Amino acid sequence: MEIFDVIVLGGGASGLMAAFTAAQRNRRVLVLDSSNKIGKKILMSGGGRCNFTNYDISAENYLCHNPHFVKSALSQYTQWDFIAMVERYGINYHERDHGQLFCDNSAKEILAMLQKECDQAGVDIRARTNTESVSYNDAYFLNTSAGKFKTQSLIVATGGLSIPTLGVSAFGYDIAAQFGHQLFPRVAGLVPFTFSDWFKSVSEKLSGLAIKAELSTKRKSFTENLLFTHRGLSGPVVLQLSNYWQPGDEITINLLADIDCYSTLLNDKNNKPKAMLKNVLSVYLPASLVNELGEHFWSHLLNKSMAEISNVELDKIANTISQLTIKPSGTEGYRTAEVTLGGVDTAEISSKTLESQRQPGLFFVGEVLDVTGHLGGYNFQWAWSSGYVAGLHA
Numbered sequence: 001m002e003i004f005d006v007i008v009l010g011g012g013a014s015g016l017m018a019a020f021t022a023a024q025r026n027r028r029v030l031v032l033d034s035s036n037k038i039g040k041k042i043l044m045s046g047g048g049r050c051n052f053t054n055y056d057i058s059a060e061n062y063l064c065h066n067p068h069f070v071k072s073a074l075s076q077y078t079q080w081d082f083i084a085m086v087e088r089y090g091i092n093y094h095e096r097d098h099g100q101l102f103c104d105n106s107a108k109e110i111l112a113m114l115q116k117e118c119d120q121a122g123v124d125i126r127a128r129t130n131t132e133s134v135s136y137n138d139a140y141f142l143n144t145s146a147g148k149f150k151t152q153s154l155i156v157a158t159g160g161l162s163i164p165t166l167g168v169s170a171f172g173y174d175i176a177a178q179f180g181h182q183l184f185p186r187v188a189g190l191v192p193f194t195f196s197d198w199f200k201s202v203s204e205k206l207s208g209l210a211i212k213a214e215l216s217t218k219r220k221s222f223t224e225n226l227l228f229t230h231r232g233l234s235g236p237v238v239l240q241l242s243n244y245w246q247p248g249d250e251i252t253i254n255l256l257a258d259i260d261c262y263s264t265l266l267n268d269k270n271n272k273p274k275a276m277l278k279n280v281l282s283v284y285l286p287a288s289l290v291n292e293l294g295e296h297f298w299s300h301l302l303n304k305s306m307a308e309i310s311n312v313e314l315d316k317i318a319n320t321i322s323q324l325t326i327k328p329s330g331t332e333g334y335r336t337a338e339v340t341l342g343g344v345d346t347a348e349i350s351s352k353t354l355e356s357q358r359q360p361g362l363f364f365v366g367e368v369l370d371v372t373g374h375l376g377g378y379n380f381q382w383a384w385s386s387g388y389v390a391g392l393h394a
Contacts, residue, residue: 004030004124006394007142007151009131009172011038013383014366014390015157016114021391022153023121030151031118031125032144035167038127039111041159044166045380050107052086053079053384054377055099062382063243063372065184069346070371070382073354077388079381089113097224100376134175140361153361153394157387160340160367161186168334172368173343179359182345184370188337189243192234193251193328202292203228209286213237214257220244223257231332239375242331243341253324256284262318265306269314273307277317280306285321293320339379343370354390363390 006022008015011033023029031038042050054061057079062070083101086093091113092104103109118125130145134154142149158172173183195203206228213226215237227235241251256264268280277298281290294302297320301309309317331337344364348357356362365386373379 001148003150004028006153008155010157014387017384017387018155018391019123020117020121021388022394023123029123032129033127034130040166042111043107049102050110051100051377053082053381061374061378066346069351072351073385073389077385082384155363155390157365161334162337162340176344184342186340186342188334189341189372190239190338191242191331194232194330196329199326203232214254215241216252217249250327254322261322265314269306274305278302339372341372353393365390
């Protein structure tokens, strides 16, 4: 049996961060990961460029049943701390919309940086190792495919259930339940919507088309790019809203979020009375989208001149464009989801140390917790912050 001061389950963002932070305190640290290599989600994130954090990090960017829970960890290790490490390693990066930070070159640079920090601190990393069971008797005993291990501090950094092809596992949730922790139901988050009604054929025909739009549920509203797909709707605005959508909820789309549609059409009617409706609308929206909406809602008006269309009809057209109401049949699920909503209830986790309040020496970090960030680098920052804090105290 091998003995370590700290064992980290999971070699992803939060696990690696926790591992080298603990090792820098002269703790003997082991990372166990069931995958054939560590950091797979880091490598595929941001289209291979890794949206590693955001300039604007606050508790408002996170979903958690206890909205104050994230504040302590985010203040103990901030986005500026991680940016400083990225700069120390000479990794070039750039800002995109809304303060999102991406590598100029490759996500491989972020993983290599974390790997080097682990190597320099003496972390022992073992991939292709399945942890079969965990027990506790004044210490933690782990039975694994690579033998038996003992430790005083166990950090659970097993992630969520999204993207099963990466070899995800529910083992972290099982450990939480084993030691008496409550779990919130897990569902796919930051995920595209699917449809089974008339809108399915519309999205199929428009597949690949992207426009800026405002999407709303009763709970939340976002304005960002919307992408039509063969299965429904995707793009940043859909992924953001999916975290707040409940099955059965309708979604309202404002396809012209930046203008007052009715006033604009009325103005066009006065200034361009001979112009056909479809040509006028195509100034503001892609012609293919105008035709699809027209076929469904106002096919009898598309080829009429603006002068022939009453103000009442113009108002209905404007309402359709600015308040298009649709009902997703569901989401694409974990297959394409970027995160998992729900997880380990934070009520019995110390926000200052990430240690269980039920079980000494047991820590939970990253996505396994009931903490989910918005799209834009927030989930990675939670991984860095929570991993760091657990590494300080494990």
